[in-house]
Amino acid sequence: MRTAYRTADRAMLRDVAAIGAAMVAVGASFGAVAVAAGLPVWATLAMSVFLYAGGAQFMAVGLVAAGSPVAAVLAGLLLNARHLPFGLALGGALGRRRWQRLLGSHLMTDEATAFALARPAGPGRRRAFWLAGALLFLAWNAGTLLGVLAGGAVGDPAALGLDAAFPAGLAALLLPSLRDRDTRRVALAGAGLAVLATPVLPAGVPVLLALAALIVPALRGRGASSADQVPDGTAVAGPEQHGPPGPDGAAPDPAHHAGPVVRAGEASC
Known part of the structure; x- marks a missing residue:
């Protein structure tokens, strides 16, 4: 087990x-970018340590630089509202003690959640979440420190193609889960809703709207139960009855059978 x-x-x-x-x-x-936008060095580092929100930090810096700090807070809350279903999905992987849940919720990111959910529930999922969460937290803050020290020498990650690394990594982690037919239907429906809503809704809202795809299995279950019903109220035939009818056409006596009864454990010749 330890080797595994x-x-x-x-x-x-x-x-x-x-x-x-x-x-x-x-x-x-x-x-x-944060230092170039006029954010103090201490505030930039503190944002990565205490906020730790990835894309929401870029958006917050842009809105603060534009003179809209309230909009930055509201937009960050909306964008990170997806962590609510993340927490429900992870469940006990964060730990049972209060400090474990508080710290785990701070380390919870898309990538750490995907790494954890790729493992079956239990100690393996817990280990995966904490290992991925801690290492990615350190990587993000180390990068922030390098950016503050390097200033404008750091290039745009979009120009280098690094912005595609996160969705590519998440897709690779989620591919094994898509072998399940119901999971695949939900994922495709959610992706379709998010793509259709992206041009017309603010950032972060399409991701939340994609959660509506979770009703797909419920709809399929309702349709299947409706298909099992017999039309026009026709009664479904019950188990085959043996023996002649009772007097006046009454139901046969259950104790009366056409043939011998062989009970479990008895041999018949």
Whole structure:
């Protein structure tokens, strides 16, 4: 068992390191952008440590630089509202003690959640979440520090293609889950809703709207139960009855059978 855990942990460390390398670069870009926008160095570092919201930090810096701090707070809350279903999905993976749940909710990101849900519920999922969450948190903050120190020397991660590393990594983690037919239907329906809503809704709202796809299995279950019903109220035939009818056409006596009864454990010749 320990050997299996160690092998799985090594494989996950390799995957986390690949995403963590991209996170360092994107975090460095955030640090450089925040300082260039006029945010103090201490505030930039504190935002990555205490807020730790990735894309929401870029959006907040832009809105604060535009003179809309209230809009930055509201937009960040809306964008990160997806963590509510994340917490429900992870359940006991965060731990049972209060401080574990508080710290785990702070380390909860799309990537850490995907790493955890890729493992079956239990100790393996808990280990995956904490390992991925801690390493990615350190990678983001190390990148922010590098960006603050390097200033404008850090390039735009979109120009380098690093912005595609996160969705690509998430897709790779979620592919095994899509083997289940119901999960695949929900994922496709949610993706379709998000794509259709992206041009007309603010950032973050399409992701929340995609959660409406969770009703797909319920609708399919209702349709299946309706199909099982017999039309026109026709009664479904019950178990076959043996023996002649009773007097006046009454139901036969259950004790009367056409043939002998063989009970479990008895042999018949």
